[in-house]
Every structure is written in structure tokens, then in C-alpha cells.
Amino acid sequence: MxxxxxxxxxxxxxxxxxxxxxxxxxxxxxxxxxxxxxxxxxxxxxxxxxxxxxxxxxxxxxxxxxxxxxxxxxxxxxxxxxxxxxxxxxxxxxxxxxxxxxxxxxxxxxxxxxxxxxxxxxxxxxxxxxxxxxxxxxxxxxxxxxxxxxxxxxxxxxxxxxxxADVQKLDRWNVMIKSKNQFGRRTVITNKKMSNYVSIGVDASVTFGMQTTRKSIPKVLSSRLLNKFLFFSFGTKDVFTRTCKGLHDNISLYLDDKLVELPGIEGIVFLNIQCWGAGVQPWKNADEELPQKIDDEVFEVFAVTSSFHIAQMQVGLASPLFIGQAKKAVVVTKNGSVLPMQCDGEAWMQTRCEFHLTHHGESMMLKKLDLSSTQKTFF
Structure with missing residues (x-):
């Protein structure tokens, strides 16, 4: 046997x-x-x-x-x-x-x-x-x-x-928004965490429009292609409506406690990573003395002048307006305006407020050893 x-x-x-x-x-x-x-x-x-x-x-x-x-x-x-x-x-x-x-x-x-x-x-x-x-x-x-x-x-x-994969640290930022309730008597404080970017103005407006429309569409019909179509549709619409025109007159920006004079813009972005807007690398043409890292406790700030400017950046025909780098930021909205904001893809309409951006901590991410496929653009 x-x-x-x-x-x-x-x-x-x-x-x-x-x-x-x-x-x-x-x-x-x-x-x-x-x-x-x-x-x-x-x-x-x-x-x-x-x-x-x-x-x-x-x-x-x-x-x-x-x-x-x-x-x-x-x-x-x-x-x-x-x-x-x-x-x-x-x-x-x-x-x-x-x-x-x-x-x-x-x-x-x-x-x-x-x-x-x-x-x-x-x-x-x-x-x-x-x-x-x-x-x-x-x-x-x-x-x-x-x-x-x-x-x-x-x-x-x-x-x-x-x-x-290699372990890679990623900065996380605290977004604190101070605003008044609807009666203007009590201060309301909202805290969010940011890993990618937070923005005010035209790109947040496009995201908010997409978000609102997607909620009315059955999930079975939702797709990445539909999302791209919505992005294109709302971006094109804003070329004509320019809902965020004159943003520079409606906000005051402080970087590391210093007031920054803004040019004529329709959107401002606080960026933690190298990519924004589905593959655009806004900081790649910035001054070499201002290197960008995702774990240096510093964020980058740039602005856009219109949704058409964003479209030009998407296809590599334009660069953003470089504002600078900082460890903290404060934005004070003025004139009682309601402005579109977004944080890591979540958009909302914000009443008059104070917006504070400060370092929160770090998360541990995994970085693929082969980086050959990272730069595919949105379109």
C-alpha cells in the first residue's frame, strides 16, 4: 500500500x-x-x-x-x-x-x-x-x-x-470655514480635510454643476464618459456666463500672514499634489526655485482667469497664474457674495466666510515603482 x-x-x-x-x-x-x-x-x-x-x-x-x-x-x-x-x-x-x-x-x-x-x-x-x-x-x-x-x-x-510599492508620505491639510448662520447671529465653524486641492471660483462652479446634475441621473447611467461630457458642458457654459468674473474683488488673500494683491481672476487653487483638473500639472513650468513636493508641509497657489483658460491648460496651451507657496492661508470673502468652493472634488456654494488652510498631518500612501502611466490627460 x-x-x-x-x-x-x-x-x-x-x-x-x-x-x-x-x-x-x-x-x-x-x-x-x-x-x-x-x-x-x-x-x-x-x-x-x-x-x-x-x-x-x-x-x-x-x-x-x-x-x-x-x-x-x-x-x-x-x-x-x-x-x-x-x-x-x-x-x-x-x-x-x-x-x-x-x-x-x-x-x-x-x-x-x-x-x-x-x-x-x-x-x-x-x-x-x-x-x-x-x-x-x-x-x-x-x-x-x-x-x-x-x-x-x-x-x-x-x-x-x-x-x-514604496511608502510615500502625503500632507493632509485642515480647511476651517468660519461663517454666520442664516440669521447672522452665530458663528458656524466647518472643518474639512484636504489631500489634493481646494479651490474657490470657476473650477468649483463647474464641479458643482456636474455634481448637481449627476444626482438627478440614475446611477446605472452614470459613467466616466458621462462625467467628462458634463465637465465639458458646464465648462463651455461658463465661457459665456462667466459666473465668477471679478473674483479678485470679492476676496482678500493672505499667505503666511501677508496680504497678496491679486490680478483679475475667476478662480484660485490651493494645490497639495502635482496634478489638478484630471491630469494637468500646473506647477511644472513654475520657477525652479519653487520645487513642489507632496510631503513638505507647503502648498502651491495658482489662479485661472476663466473656464476657457482652464480648457487651454487641459491641452497644454497655457500655464496658470503663479501666486506662490505657503504654509498657511486665509481667504476672507467680501461684499456678501456667495461663491462656489470645492475640496477634493466635493463642491458647494459658500456664503460670506473666513477660510483658513493649515497643516493637519500626514497620511501614508503607496507609490507604484513604475510611473510610466501617470501623465494621461483628461481628454
């Missing part, structure tokens, strides 16, 4: 980032399952990857990506941010500091911001890669993860890239 041979499965090329099925014990937390106990596999250079996927992002693309991750990772390593409590799903990260975990966020700028905000509540903040499903995807471009995907990607190759 032949003796049975027992071979231990090492999961091959998946072993360095996937938990074996029997290594994860779960428990019920309300109606959801959460990780209760982990047994660390004896795998050299083991770095488990947790994928957080916005399944409603990019029309059907989010669902396609979610199913692809499920085919390659342990089910507890794949989180649908639309259905699961992200904080509860990641709680085990603080309980097992010896595990070198890495995160992937598959979604748009809003999804990335929400996950970064959630990680603020953890004592340990694992580094995060991006799988771009949104429209602009500027942070993804800067970190080397590309301008977008339609879901048709090699997940195994992508996971290997995440496993091998």
Missing part, C-alpha cells in the same frame, strides 16, 4: 498577500461579520492587502473590481464600503501591529477622502494604494496608479505592484 503524501499549500504567488482560509476567525458584530482572531502564516515577506471598494463608483466598474478581488483574496480582505462599516472591518489592524498590512482603495476622490478620514481614528495608519474608478483621479496619477480603469485589469499583477 502506498503511503499518503501530505503537502502544505503555500498559495504560490498569492501567498505573500492573501490570508489562508483557516487563518481568519470571525464573529458577529451586529448584523456584520468582523475579524476576531488571526493566525499569521509562515510566509516570508507576508504583507496582506485589504481592498476597500466603492461598488457604485464608475457605473458597473466598481462591482466588477469587487468580484475580481474576491477571486484573489480572502473574503475578509475585500470590503464593500457601500455596505460595510469600514472602521469595524479594519479594527483588527490596531489589534495586530506585527502584521505589515497594506490597503487598496478602489473608487474616486470622495472614497479616498472618506477612508483617510476613517484611518485618522486608528493608532496605526497602514499605507494605501489607489485603484482609480472616478473621473479626475489626480492623486492616483501622482502615485503612479494611472488615470482610471474600466475594470478590465490584471488583478494579480496589480496586487503584486501594491505589494512591491
Amino acid at each position: 502506498k503511503k499518503l503524501s501530505f503537502n502544505v499549500c503555500d498559495f504560490g504567488q498569492y501567498g505573500k498577500f492573501t490570508f489562508p482560509p483557516n487563518s481568519v476567525t470571525t464573529r458577529k458584530a451586529g448584523k456584520k461579520l468582523v475579524v476576531d482572531r488571526l493566525d499569521l502564516p509562515e510566509q516570508k515577506d507576508f504583507k496582506p492587502i485589504i481592498a476597500l471598494v466603492n461598488t457604485v463608483c464608475g457605473s458597473c466598474t466598481g462591482k466588477v473590481v469587487y468580484r475580481s478581488f474576491l477571486r484573489h483574496l480572502h473574503p475578509r480582505q475585500v470590503i464593500d464600503v457601500q455596505k460595510e462599516n469600514v472602521k469595524a472591518a479594519l479594527q483588527w489592524i490596531d489589534d495586530y501591529p506585527e502584521i505589515d498590512v497594506r490597503l487598496v482603495v478602489a473608487g474616486g476622490d470622495g472614497t479616498i477622502s472618506n477612508v483617510l478620514e476613517t484611518l485618522e481614528q486608528f493608532s496605526r495608519k497602514p499605507p494605501m494604494a489607489v485603484l482609480p474608478l472616478g473621473t479626475g483621479n489626480d492623486l492616483s496619477r501622482v502615485l503612479g496608479w494611472g488615470s482610471g480603469t474600466d475594470g478590465d485589469l490584471n488583478i494579480l499583477e496589480y496586487l503584486n505592484d501594491v505589494h512591491a
Whole structure:
């Protein structure tokens, strides 16, 4: 009789980032399952990857990506941010500091911001890669993860890239807005966090128009192509309406406590990363003595004169108006004007206010080793 041979499965090329099925014990937390106990596999250079996927992002693309991750990772390593409590799903990260975990966020700028905000509540903040499903995807471009995907990607190759990626610090900024309530009697303070850029004026106006229109369109019809069409439509409309004309007369700008005299502009942008407006690199033609970094606790400030100026920048025919660099900024709006503002892709109409931008801290991101695909433009 032949003796049975027992071979231990090492999961091959998946072993360095996937938990074996029997290594994860779960428990019920309300109606959801959460990780209760982990047994660390004896795998050299083991770095488990947790994928957080916005399944409603990019029309059907989010669902396609979610199913692809499920085919390659342990089910507890794949989180649908639309259905699961992200904080509860990641709680085990603080309980097992010896595990070198890495995160992937598959979604748009809003999804990335929400996950970064959630990680603020953890004592340990694992580094995060991006799988771009949104429209602009500027942070993804800067970190080397590309301008977008339609879901048709090699997940195994992508996971290997995440496993091998370098850790990159990213400045995070606090946006504090002081305004009066509708009766003008009480000061209302709103705080937001910025990782990419915050702006006032024409580009925020276009984003706000897109945002408002998208909410009225069924999600099943939403797509990156539709978002580009909306961007083009609202940008073209503003060429004629010029809703933010004379912005320089309606705001006072202070950089590092110094009043800045502004030229005739329709928009001003405070930039933390190298890309803006879906692939434009506004600072690449700036003075060489003003280098741009994403981890130097300094932001860049530039202005645009119209939506047509933005369109020229999109195709490389114009540069922005360079205002300068600073560690903090204050903008005071005047004349009771209501101005469009946006922070990392979230736009709103802002009544008269004081706007304060100060350094908040750092997040840990993952930068792809091969940066050949980062500079694809919006159109």
C-alpha cells in the first residue's frame, strides 16, 4: 500500500498577500461579520492587502473590481464600503501591529477622502494604494496608479505592484470655514480635510454643476464618459456666463500672514499634489526655485482667469497664474457674495466666510515603482 503524501499549500504567488482560509476567525458584530482572531502564516515577506471598494463608483466598474478581488483574496480582505462599516472591518489592524498590512482603495476622490478620514481614528495608519474608478483621479496619477480603469485589469499583477510599492508620505491639510448662520447671529465653524486641492471660483462652479446634475441621473447611467461630457458642458457654459468674473474683488488673500494683491481672476487653487483638473500639472513650468513636493508641509497657489483658460491648460496651451507657496492661508470673502468652493472634488456654494488652510498631518500612501502611466490627460 502506498503511503499518503501530505503537502502544505503555500498559495504560490498569492501567498505573500492573501490570508489562508483557516487563518481568519470571525464573529458577529451586529448584523456584520468582523475579524476576531488571526493566525499569521509562515510566509516570508507576508504583507496582506485589504481592498476597500466603492461598488457604485464608475457605473458597473466598481462591482466588477469587487468580484475580481474576491477571486484573489480572502473574503475578509475585500470590503464593500457601500455596505460595510469600514472602521469595524479594519479594527483588527490596531489589534495586530506585527502584521505589515497594506490597503487598496478602489473608487474616486470622495472614497479616498472618506477612508483617510476613517484611518485618522486608528493608532496605526497602514499605507494605501489607489485603484482609480472616478473621473479626475489626480492623486492616483501622482502615485503612479494611472488615470482610471474600466475594470478590465490584471488583478494579480496589480496586487503584486501594491505589494512591491514604496511608502510615500502625503500632507493632509485642515480647511476651517468660519461663517454666520442664516440669521447672522452665530458663528458656524466647518472643518474639512484636504489631500489634493481646494479651490474657490470657476473650477468649483463647474464641479458643482456636474455634481448637481449627476444626482438627478440614475446611477446605472452614470459613467466616466458621462462625467467628462458634463465637465465639458458646464465648462463651455461658463465661457459665456462667466459666473465668477471679478473674483479678485470679492476676496482678500493672505499667505503666511501677508496680504497678496491679486490680478483679475475667476478662480484660485490651493494645490497639495502635482496634478489638478484630471491630469494637468500646473506647477511644472513654475520657477525652479519653487520645487513642489507632496510631503513638505507647503502648498502651491495658482489662479485661472476663466473656464476657457482652464480648457487651454487641459491641452497644454497655457500655464496658470503663479501666486506662490505657503504654509498657511486665509481667504476672507467680501461684499456678501456667495461663491462656489470645492475640496477634493466635493463642491458647494459658500456664503460670506473666513477660510483658513493649515497643516493637519500626514497620511501614508503607496507609490507604484513604475510611473510610466501617470501623465494621461483628461481628454
